[in-house]
Amino acid sequence: ENKREVLASWNNSSPLCSWTGVTCGHKQERVISLDVGGFKLAGAISPSIGNLSFLRSLNLADNSFGSTIPQEVGMLFRLQYLNMSFNLLQGRVPRSLSNCSRLSTLDLSSNGLEHSVPSELGSLSKLSILYLNSNNLTGKFPASFGNLTSLLKLDFAYNHIEGEIPEDVARLTQMVFFQISQNSFSGVFPPALHNISSLESLSLGGNSFSGELRADFGDHLPNLRTLLLGSNHFTGAIPRTLANMTTLGRFDISSNNLTGSIPLSFGNLPNLRWLGIGVNSLGTNSFRDLEFIGALTNCTRLEFLDAGYNRLRGELPASTANLSTKLTSLTLGENLISGTIPHDIGNLISLQALSLETNMLTGELPVSFGKLLEMQVLDLYSNAISGELPSYFDNMTQLQKIHLNSNSFQGRIPRSLGRCRNLLDLWIDTNRLNGTIPQEILQIPSLAYLDLSNNLLTGPFPEEVGKLELLVGLGASNNRLSGQIPQTLGDCLSVEFLYLQGNSFDGAIPDISRLVSLANVDFSSNNLSGRIPLYLANLPLLRNLNLSMNNFEGRVPTKGVFRNATSVYVFGNKNLCGGIREMQLKPCIVHATPRPRKPLSLRKKIASGVGIGLALLLLFIIVAALCWFKKRRNKKKNNATGSNPSDSTTLGMFYEK
Template sequence: MRLFLLLAFNALMQLEAYGFTDESDRQALLEIKSQVSESKRDALSAWNNSFPLCSWKWVRCGRKHKRVTRLDLGGLQLGGVISPSIGNLSFLIYLDLSNNSFGGTIPQEMGNLFRLKYLAVGFNYLEGEIPASLSNCSRLLYLDLFSNNLGDGVPSELGSLRKLLYLYLGLNDLKGKFPVFIRNLTSLIVLNLGYNHLEGEIPDDIAMLSQMVSLTLTMNNFSGVFPPAFYNLSSLENLYLLGNGFSGNLKPDFGNLLPNIHELSLHGNFLTGAIPTTLANISTLEMFGIGKNRMTGSISPNFGKLENLHYLELANNSLGSYSFGDLAFLDALTNCSHLHGLSVSYNRLGGALPTSIVNMSTELTVLNLKGNLIYGSIPHDIGNLIGLQSLLLADNLLTGPLPTSLGNLVGLGELILFSNSFEGIVPPSLGDCSHMLDLQIGYNKLNGTIPKEIMQIPTLVHLNMESNSLSGSLPNDIGRLQNLVELLLGNNNLSGHLPQTLGKCLSMEVIYLQENHFDGTIPDIKGLMGVKKVDLSNNNLSGSISEYFENFSKLEYLNLSDNNFEGRVPTEGIFQNATLVSVFGNKNLCGSIKELKLKPCIAQAPPVETRHPSLLKKVAIGVSVGIALLLLLFIVSLSWFKKRKNNQKINNSAPSTLEIFHEKLSYGDLRNATDGFSSSNIVGSGSFGTVFKALLQTENKIVAVKVLNMQRRGAMKSFMAECESLKDIRHRNLVKLLTACASIDFQGNEFRALIYEFMPNGSLDKWLHPEEVEEIHRPSRTLTLLERLNIAIDVASVLDYLHVHCHEPIAHCDLKPSNILLDDDLTAHVSDFGLARLLLKFDQESFFNQLSSAGVRGTIGYAAPEYGMGGQPSIHGDVYSFGVLVLEMFTGKRPTNELFGGNFTLNSYTKAALPERVLDIADKSILHSGLRVGFPVLECLKGILDVGLRCCEESPLNRLATSEAAKELISIRERFFKTRRTARR
């Protein structure tokens, strides 16, 4: 009996411990929910008394005692503060509150969670001190406080966390010396203290952290000689010390002391001496950066032994001796078959550029040899480096012609060759570099004309050919450079009239055409409202100075001196500040601005009524005749228009659009070309049909054939809408409609098909969501940040063309990733105009407005909100869809993701994260694609997502125009490259 009572009492005690007290967990969770911002509570809507505690979303319980052991709220964008009641979840083992928007302080009560092993509150807005009470969580293995606003020092009490393996305290406002207690955390594997305000020297006893694999002290104020204690951390794989004040020499046997290093970043310190040759003994080394230090000596060819080397960054030192042999390491690096980036700019390297560079890794994306005394010529076979995106050889002594094989580098974004002695012509093959952003070949000895092919590079942002001996005229095709920001052609021998098409370069900010032989008048460039600097001095230009210069609100420099201008100089705008304007050397100018030292203008001509009567009579007759002719033209046009409209009403079938195509194909032709419309040739499907890959035997050409499902209501209208939309429009970012087929099949059924140019890289959709694609069709890699940005610019450019520059505005009405196709170079082509609408300004009842099915407004998630309320198709609707597309491209989340519902949308999800939390929502595949996250990447992502948000504003009138969206994205791309170039220096 006594044993029974004892067992019963023990059972009651266990129930008390494990059964009844789950109510305290329930109340703690409800209290946590109550402290979350009201607008952010939707994610916790299941936390109520209607469900058992252990079935609540984001909550896990132990199997036996049914107490909360895991609370996973990371990445839910929760706001508010962290409730002190968190400390009542006494059985908690795993707590993740990271990637949210919590403010306030970390509750001291967290120290009550003595069973806790995993604690993550990184990427929030927490402030105040780190609670010393966390030292009570003695079982902690993982502590992440990364990227908050935590201040002051690190409490020494944390030194009692002897089991801690991971400690992330980076990106805060921590101050003071290196936390000496860390030496007691002898189990530490990862320590990140980067991006704080810590200072002083590193204590020797850090050597006690003998298990350390990754150590990050980046961007603090640590000083002193390179810490000898680091040499004892032989297990280190990643050591990041960039942006501090470390000095002294590196030990010659560095590579033998740290034999397991994968990434070693020492950039931006005050290190001196030679680069240890023993680094070549570290077979695991993938990245070595020691740029912006004071290193001397030679660059060892031994780096060529590092088969795993990806990045070698030695810029801004004093390496080399300006002599033969300095570049021997380049020969050796041809053995590094996975080398992606090499930067040795602004050192003391001399000698001839070896031809062996053409044998370097085809994975090489950056080759930067700027700012040395390298001579010789660029090898002709430089085009072998097919992966090259940046070739930077400026500020050297290079000579010879520019190789035509540069045109093989189709992915080249930067070609920086200024300040050398290159000779010969500018190769027209450069026009094949269709992704070029920055072409700088100024300050050389180039001659000949400017190839018109260069004016056909649609992505070009900077064009610098100044200070050469170029002749001929400025090509009319200059107007095709819609993204051009800087045009620098000064100090050449160019002549002729400036082309009127210059006024079409709407992104232009800098125009330097000085010291040439241009004549004629200044073309109409009044549309260039963003222009900042204009220099047309020392030419033979004539005519008057146009008053539209007064309206350029951003103009900060205008030089028109030493020309043949005449007439009155404007007085408003920039002309009110004579220090910003130069017009001297124009003898026939006059004006009233004293600082410009102009002669006064003569009196105005007499009013019309005082002039000779015969002249007045001639003017009156001319005006009368002109009005009569205009009236007659209006009557004829109106009659034609009414007749056309009546004909359309009588014949309700589709207008004959097929005769516009140069080639006719039959049903049999297409059946043979698709192997009987075999399922193995299907490359896509949509609402009204299926797309097949087809081989046209007559031309041995691969095309895409969209076969309409004529049983589907609206298919014929979709067919005609696509024909009408694409028959008269041409743009590099539109899918090209080659021809169409209107026939009957072998069973006598109506057959309709559209034949397009084939896009080998398929749709953008499969690149953004490869996990949803069959493995055989899955892309071999992910899209990089720059590739996505280029695609977004492509789409914005074509929308601007459809909305503004067509004969009549066209609304696509169904913009989404599956309707954006990618060619060999990943250039985007917008497709599927089955729902498109011509937005005729004067005939709202025209035939074409009836083509698409009534009520169809695009795809859920991408369609503008006004469409759901019966709104008519408009260019504003396309802008909304484009905004959603941009957000999807850079967050990796569809607008229909299960995470979203009610008022919580992809739009609000993104808006809540900007600007500080951009890394939380960015598509992780971007950040894992070899891109090193830093300031330019963060700013780039912030800017892009901001453009996306402004495009998908709720109100149509508040949305960006596509032209503005394109300009801003191009500007973001420009700043990204500029910041990255600056960082490389």
């Protein structure tokens, strides 16, 4: 039903008690229940809600109600059930709710409520369920809540409540569910909780609790099924008395500061399904640190085991292959584990994630790996595993992440990897792989990250790379690849990181102008040539560009990423010029181009000819006149006397010239 269908029945032409979501009592026909949960309603909750004085149940959950909770809700003294979860409510939790003395369930979770939890709610003696999780509540845990002796479930998770848990909580002896994770609580493990033997689920994760857990911890909470203490500051050892909690199914104490050995008594927990002890400092620097794995083979329901990021030493025991066949996730990474992967690891037929990264494992990948058909994540990064990459990956079609980088694998990249059609990450860099890049791995439609760097790969980069439409990161640096970088690279429109440095690529940079998400590009130490494309300056997200040690020539752009000399590297290209001053490149020489002469028009040609003719005529007249004058002067000289010779010499010399 949608909002329109719901409100269609809410009109004066039909009886109130027939409206959708409205229930009336049989005798007085007064509204006793209003249930519009999930009807996609919005707006503010009307204060008139307080007029429904016979209301016993009010469900406004999973809508888009905003503003504050009206104080008038406190007038509903018959109310037993109130659910306003999953809305957009803000402001305070109304103190007036304490007037609803018959209230059994109060759920205000998943809103934006603020300020402290009102202590007045501690008077609701019949309250059995209180959910205030996923809000923005602050302040401290009200001591008055120790009066809620009927309380069965309390959830304050995902708020900002601080301080210690008051001793008054010890009076909540019927409590079965207590969750205050992801807050700012502090102090030691609340002693009051040891007195609530009825507890079945206890979650204190994501706070700032500290100190050691009591050695008799497991003797006081025999009914616990879920114990979540992760992401705190607990120290000391894991209590061995946890083995007395035989109903325990989920135990998480990861991301603390625990030390010592992992109790073998975990093997006495027949219902254990989840064991999270990673990200601590567990281990005794002894080759017996991994004996707990053998003990856990008794836990036939185990589905999740995380002991990664500790200080566990020793060889990976063969008993690892005898863990529960229901195991879906096994994490032992970031330890000091040596030896080889058990050859029967394929017995763990339900395994979806195997993380053994950053250890000291040697040997080859066992053949039985090919039986792990449910595998999605295989992380063996940074070990010393050798041999060739197996061809059985074509059977492991569910694989999403393969991290085999920083090992000693050799040989060719198997073409069968191309059949892993769900693959997101393929990291096989920093090995000794040789041969060419198989085009099959460049046709995996889901591939987002491909790293082939630091190997011995040869030949050209296949043009099929253009089919990787979802590719975000590509690394093929420090190999022996040659030829031109394929033009099809410009079709990988999602690429952000591109590392092809340290090869023998030649030719020009391909057209990657459409790769507007590019942030980091490294083409350095190749044989690339030509001009630096101007469009690189227009890529909006480009932050780092390395074109050094190539044969580029011409002018370096000055816009975009090229405005920052610390973001662009172009050294080792002797024919580059220009760029910003900080790059210290030679200036580009500008050659002036002579202006071409325009051909004369006919009119100009005639005028030019006439001008030349007149000039020649004038010159002829002048010469003739001079000759006549000289002849006349010589004749007078023969008849006259007493004349100055210097005058004729000077003047005569001038004319003769």
